[in-house]
Amino acid sequence: MSQPLPLARRAVLAAGLLAVAPLFPAPALGAADPAESFVSQNIQKGLVLLNNKSLTAQQRRDQFEQFLIGLADVKRIADFTLGQYRRSAAPADLAAFEVAFQNYAVAVYQSYFSKYAGQTLKVVSSTQRAPADYIVATQMIDPSDHSGQPPLEVDFRVRTDTGKPVLTDVAVGTSSGGQVWLSLTQRDQFVAFLGQNNGNVKLLIAHLSDLAKQFKS
Amino acid sequence: MRGAGALLLGFCGLALAGCAAPSPDALAANDPYEPANRQVFGLNQQLDRIFFIPTVQRYRTLPEGLRTGLHNVLRNLASPTIFLNDVLQAEPERAGRTAARFVLNSSIGLAGIFDPATPAGIPYHGEDFGQTLAVWGAGEGPYLMLPLLGPSNPRDMAGLAVDTFVLDPTNYIHIKDHLWWDAGRQYFNFLDLRSQSFEALQGIERSSVDYYAALRSLYRQTRDGEIRNGAPPPAAALPDF
Numbered sequence: 001m002s003q004p005l006p007l008a009r010r011a012v013l014a015a016g017l018l019a020v021a022p023l024f025p026a027p028a029l030g031a032a033d034p035a036e037s038f039v040s041q042n043i044q045k046g047l048v049l050l051n052n053k054s055l056t057a058q059q060r061r062d063q064f065e066q067f068l069i070g071l072a073d074v075k076r077i078a079d080f081t082l083g084q085y086r087r088s089a090a091p092a093d094l095a096a097f098e099v100a101f102q103n104y105a106v107a108v109y110q111s112y113f114s115k116y117a118g119q120t121l122k123v124v125s126s127t128q129r130a131p132a133d134y135i136v137a138t139q140m141i142d143p144s145d146h147s148g149q150p151p152l153e154v155d156f157r158v159r160t161d162t163g164k165p166v167l168t169d170v171a172v173g174t175s176s177g178g179q180v181w182l183s184l185t186q187r188d189q190f191v192a193f194l195g196q197n198n199g200n201v202k203l204l205i206a207h208l209s210d211l212a213k214q215f216k217s
Numbered sequence: 218m219r220g221a222g223a224l225l226l227g228f229c230g231l232a233l234a235g236c237a238a239p240s241p242d243a244l245a246a247n248d249p250y251e252p253a254n255r256q257v258f259g260l261n262q263q264l265d266r267i268f269f270i271p272t273v274q275r276y277r278t279l280p281e282g283l284r285t286g287l288h289n290v291l292r293n294l295a296s297p298t299i300f301l302n303d304v305l306q307a308e309p310e311r312a313g314r315t316a317a318r319f320v321l322n323s324s325i326g327l328a329g330i331f332d333p334a335t336p337a338g339i340p341y342h343g344e345d346f347g348q349t350l351a352v353w354g355a356g357e358g359p360y361l362m363l364p365l366l367g368p369s370n371p372r373d374m375a376g377l378a379v380d381t382f383v384l385d386p387t388n389y390i391h392i393k394d395h396l397w398w399d400a401g402r403q404y405f406n407f408l409d410l411r412s413q414s415f416e417a418l419q420g421i422e423r424s425s426v427d428y429y430a431a432l433r434s435l436y437r438q439t440r441d442g443e444i445r446n447g448a449p450p451p452a453a454a455l456p457d458f
Contacts (some may be wrong), residue, residue: 080458108424127449130457135449150340153447157455168458175413176343177447178439181455185434188246192430195242207426215424 035134051117107215132161254362293329302344347376368436
């Protein structure tokens with residue numbers, strides 16, 4: 001595309017990560033094919049999860065949160081979206097922002113990707129843009145669409161510099177052939193917001209928390 | 218009357234906002250006219266709420282087949298302009314596809330109402346003179362928020378003028394009441410475009426921390442992708458993080 005995390009919650013999230021880690025095998029590093037395997041295996045699981053009618057709304061939210069945390073480097077994305085304001089943010093504000101961003105991202109991305117819950121992900125190709133930095137191009141195939149229109153194109157940016165593949169950005173294709181990277185859009189928004197509000201990170205945190213609540217309700 | 222009063226106040230604010238100095242963030246975002254642009258954006262949103270959104274919502278109650286037919290006709294009418302821009306960008310293969318689509322959809326597609334070209338393996342692609350200028354090396358210039366038209370920049374504004382008044386072949390065909398033809402076509406182009414993007418824009422606004430900045434970012438990224446004809450961005454275009 002808006003309070004330090006208690007130790008107890010960190011422990012729960014860490015346990016959640018460990019619990020789901022076996023679901024996300026870390027493929028061999030250094031080649032584009034492992035990035036494709038990472039995306040192909042894991043994103044489809046997310047779409048299946050969002051389409052699981054046997055789960056309650058709360059269960060789906062909780063499982064999607066665990067899924068997203070295991071798949072994406074949320075802290076790295078959060079810090080990126082602050083732009084130049086990351087350097088001047090107090091450590092406590094930065095920690096609180098990372099939590100608020102995670103809650104916001106889970107709520108917004110679940111809402112967004114739920115539209116494609118019944119679809120199938122097809123990996124088309126991948127390119128290595130830099131060492132340990134890959135772009136995996138995919139298409140969302142809708143089995144119920146017989147209009148002949150081209151499928152939605154979604155690119156995933158996969159980094160492997162921390163030892164295991166993680167997602168750091170997603171790009172969605174537009175009908176006119178353009179492409180929009182979500183982390184870039186969020187950074188542009190957050191920096192503009194902070195610029196309009198004297199760099200007040202607490203205000204951004206409050207705004208993100210309100211948005212996350214709106215999406216969850 | 219209340220809506221008109223709000224708009225009038227808005228225009229006065231716009232005149233004053235044009236005097237405000239841009240922030241360092243605005244300059245870094247190549248948006249030196251951000252204060253005035255935000256005022257125009259505010260006015261556009263008021264116009265949206267008062268007029269355009271209710272109109273688009275009424276339009277969306279029409280049968281989908283009717284709206285799809287109109288969408289196809291409008292795209293077909295734009296084909297000659299797209300073809301000329303394909304040629305100007307030295308893209309013979311894309312020009313050939315545009316020509317084939319126009320012939321197929323105009324004939325078998327009954328004057329463009331239907332789109333047999335897409336299932337025949339000739340998908341639509343758009344081109345405009347703003348993209349042509351970019352391919353020729355013209356920079357986009359500062360970000361602009363135009364009244365009614367929305368996000369743009371000097372290059373794309375110039376491109377729109379050339380497409381509308383020079384490249385569009387209907388300018389050279391004698392049509393009775395040409396002004397009404399042009400106005401009607403632009404009106405339906407606008408309705409069609411807003412209808413197609415209605416839910417997406419609602420979702421973006423709902424999830425945005427700063428809707429103005431979100432649209433600015435979306436506009437630039439989308440245009441860059443259109444200019445590259447959907448090719449991946451160069452490695453340097455994506456930030457390292």
